[in-house]
Amino acid sequence: MVFAADDIEALHVWSDRIIHEIERRTGFILQGAEVTAHTLARCATVGLKMGDPAWAINHPRPRGITHIVQIVRRPEDDAPFVSEAFGGSVAAGISLTPLAEWLARSQPHILANEVWAVDPFKMAS
Template sequence: MQFDTAERTMWELVQTYTGRVGYQRGVKSEGLSADPPVIDCSGWTRLLLANAMQAENEAAGHPVFAPSDVEALQAWSDRIIQEIEVRTGFVLEGEEITFHSLPRCATIGLKLGKPSWANNYPRRRGITHVVQVVRRPEDSAPFVSESFGGAVLPGVSLTPLEEWLVQAEPQLRAGEIWAVDPFRLASKN
């Protein structure tokens, strides 16, 4: 099934916010109204997916994606991965994840260390970060869009998928990365 409207919607959001929005843990889409604008990884991924799914529903004129599935993505990074996995029955783990095995617009969760804040908020599989694969409309080239805090250029960024997978090599080898396919949620309807 093609999701051209959903993919285009995510790309438009990426073009609007990449490099213009900072990172702040615990802040969801409401942070885009702040001065300066900020959002965390799960807020960003949820914003991309929810807008894409709603746009696809509107273009089709009927619910391609059930409202309950879209609503379930209003969650932390580990829960987004869990909700999609449970609802679709599909997940790739660790070295199963390659450039060619990933679903077209995969959502990817990673275990990135053991941050102190996770002590109070235990995470399934230890997932502390989530990213979204998006496609450039003119050539379908895959990129990873994420909101990430760090010393260098924190916030919403865009990285070619191949380059991002090289950076994620430690998590791939350690089996601390999981990929799900949010667009498989459409097959339920």
């Protein structure tokens, strides 16, 4: 798999722009209830609107996306997990959560249409 240099460069941005750039370059995005274990791309990137934090006031964000996660796979059995990083006042660090558990926990955002998923690997040639 090969990614174009300009595609890689375009993703050196905030979480909301990552989702925007992948959508723009691939023409593919899922929103809200479309985001399920069966519809997500194998290694999808997912953006969420998680409130209106004070730090976002000076940084307008398309769709209000303030958080991003990545679907990753366990090598032994290909099981899907969500890789997620938090800093600040939330339990800081990186966590891996089974996809089904993460989707269940994210239902309020999914039902509110505050979740968007893209497939970065559609940019590969």
